[in-house]
Amino acid sequence: MGEDEEFGSLHLGPQHIELCWLVPLHEAESAFIQKEGFDAFSELLEASDVSPADVHRSSLV
Numbered sequence: 001m002g003e004d005e006e007f008g009s010l011h012l013g014p015q016h017i018e019l020c021w022l023v024p025l026h027e028a029e030s031a032f033i034q035k036e037g038f039d040a041f042s043e044l045l046e047a048s049d050v051s052p053a054d055v056h057r058s059s060l061v
Helices: 027-036 038-047
Strands: 009-012 015-018
Touching: 027 038
Parallel strands: none
Antiparallel strands: 009 015
């Protein structure tokens, strides 16, 4: 269950707002990102049924 990519920005009249996320990571996920890169981790997220913001989710690696 990935988040909708259109949710990352918001247009209110002439104002453009970018929403930033703080994503909780397991230690194994952090090590995976350092070794394989964020794009590889992002692919795991997209292939999963979990929300990256779910603090109770299991590690993806």
